[in-house]
Amino acid sequence: MKVEVRFAGLGGQGMVLAGQILGKAAVFDGLFAVQTQSYGAEARGSAAKSEVVISDKKVWFPFVRKCDVLIALSQQALNKYVEDLKENGVLIMDSGYIKEAPRSFKGKIYSFSFSKIAKEKFGNEIFANVIVLGFLSEILHLVSEESLKKAVIDSVPSKYERENLEAFDLGVEIAKRLKG
Template sequence: MDKRIEIIIAGLGGQGAVLAGQILGRAAVYDGKNVVQTQSYGAEARGSAAKSELIISDGKIAFPMVRKCDVLVVMSQPALDKYVNNLKEEGILLVDTLVGDIPETRAKVYKVPATEKAEKVLGNKLYANVIMLGALVKATGITSWKAMEKAIIDSVPEKARQANLEAFKEGTKNIVM
């Protein structure tokens, strides 16, 4: 059986869920995997629900949408409420600590102070998405660090590279189980 992992990254529009999905997908391609990433968002530029879905596999990926995910990464309460039921029973949930109300679940839960660290350490809450990616890689080993760092460098504008690389490192050392 081919190894196959399905992931949903969700938050509010503007929090960077879609970009986080792109970076993660690019990193997995650099690791030699097959990847399909899709996204859904509202017609508004900011504030509505935004979701990025990824399937990472050694084998062929035909149907591109995620039905039940192995990993759910959420950055807002509405996103958690909406997608928690899409998480497999034994799945992994990564949640920003600003999301207070985590329903009872058999999934393995990791809390990540992503928005808090983004504001305090990096001076802008926009880095929360990449902090979540750092936590994701630390918790699951889903991609190699090297591929993720290259993917960050290749996905963000030059002036934001250093800060995003720091955000990634920040995420790897700030997980609360």
């Protein structure tokens, strides 16, 4: 078993943290995981991506080449990385930031305005990343929900723990609704 996940968006959207949380949860589950990231020199606004490779064996090559799951929170990120998505892969995208759905990709697409609902429910778009993690957890079960929540608590400032767990649960709910 080997799954390669790429989170991509703009600096400040919490894509790097989302990857860290997923990787940490995989290790909590007793799996092997490597997380890497790249971002521009600017703190916010430039392209940012975070990659996680999860496997039941030691992961040597640390980067994603062809990904199984792409989470795109900006049009730029989608345009840049959709080509590396496997044919039978899964695309999760933020419809608030992405106006043009990819024509080339024929696999499964989940589209929802994660950033908008984050702003509505928590007053800040920054919670979109954890909503996405809840969403991802419900549709793919790459790692256990329990470990993911534990990793969220372990990774966010303790004073925002409650909001983040609520955001996670919201993501799970949205996924359940979309799945029907």
